[in-house]
Amino acid sequence: MxxxxxxxxxxxxxxxxxxxxxxxxxxxxxxxxxxxxxxxxxxxxxxxxxxxxxxxxxxxxxxxxxxxxxxxxxxxxxxxxxxxxxxxxxxxxLVGNGVLVDGNTIQVASGAATTFGVTLASDADSVTVTIKDSSGTVVRTLDEGDMSAGTQALSWDGLQDDGTTAADGAYTFSVATADDAAVTTTALKYALVTGVTTDSSNEVALDLGGVNENVGLSDISLVL
Incomplete structure (x- = not known):
């Protein structure tokens, strides 16, 4: 029993x-x-x-x-x-604030200065930013000099190398270093936080006004 x-x-x-x-x-x-x-x-x-x-x-x-x-x-x-x-x-x-997220695009509007950024894995003696238009033509080369490791916000005044104002539209940029040992770089684009929403997993996400798909808080490299 x-x-x-x-x-x-x-x-x-x-x-x-x-x-x-x-x-x-x-x-x-x-x-x-x-x-x-x-x-x-x-x-x-x-x-x-x-x-x-x-x-x-x-x-x-x-x-x-x-x-x-x-x-x-x-x-x-x-x-x-x-x-x-x-x-x-x-x-x-964060709503109403600018942020830097992964991406290599720059939006030019009315010739105004635009913000972008880069993350360096280690210190770099010489950093150069090359900006190209939609056809791949180089329109501006920026010499940023030496930079410390970490995330840095940069800006472009909207002028081309010949001194003329760049046309409105989307541009791309790349970052290079002149150090003997290669420095790992991550390009960052600027976006304005316009709202808060949820993603497909019902997690909190930031609405970047169509500049980028909704991103999470962990995707923000720098708040401006």
């Missing part, structure tokens, strides 16, 4: 631990079932072959584990909600 009821208890618990979306009410119900079965087991056990103490301890440990897992799940859900709320507040604070 003891063996049969114990197996039933263990089977019920093992089945419950495999359910990822257990609720507190389910845990309470399982505990009630366990106590009922345990009481019945103790009342009907064979005096000459009582239930093994180690088996009882195992069953108690399993019911405790189930409750602990549900408590942890509830706690994690609460933490996740707090993190999501915090990220939303951080993202909202």
């Amino acid at each position: 003891a063996s049969t009821i114990s197996s039933s208890v263990l089977s019920t618990m093992n089945s419950s631990t495999t359910t990822a979306e257990s609720t507190a009410s389910a845990s309470d119900e399982l505990q009630d079932q366990f106590l009922t079965l345990l009481t019945t087991e103790l009342q009907n056990q064979d005096p000459t072959d009582p239930m093994d103490n180690s088996e009882m301890v195992t069953q108690l440990a399993q019911i405790s584990t189930i409750s602990s897992i549900e408590d942890v799940t509830t706690t994690l859900e609460g933490i996740s909600s707090q993190i999501s709320a915090s990220e939303t507040l951080q993202a909202s604070a």
Whole structure:
């Protein structure tokens, strides 16, 4: 009798631990079932072959584990909600600000100065920026001199090498260093944060006004 009821208890618990979306009410119900079965087991056990103490301890440990897992799940859900709320507040604070994200494009409008940037993996003695138009023709070469490792914001006054104003439109740029040892560079484009939204994974994302697909906070290299 003891063996049969114990197996039933263990089977019920093992089945419950495999359910990822257990609720507190389910845990309470399982505990009630366990106590009922345990009481019945103790009342009907064979005096000459009582239930093994180690088996009882195992069953108690399993019911405790189930409750602990549900408590942890509830706690994690609460933490996740707090993190999501915090990220939303951080993202909202960026609305109206310019940011630098991965990309090598520069938008020129009305000949106004434009911002872009670069991230250097290490210090560089001489940094050169080459700007090209949509046909691939070089329109401006900027000598930025020596730069320290990290992310730097740069600007282009919109003038071409011949002193004339560049036409409105999209341009691309590349960054090169003259160091003996190659320095890894990452081109960064400018974008204005116009709003906060969510991506396909329901994560907080920044709306960059069509300049780029929605990006997360971790994709921002520099806030201007």
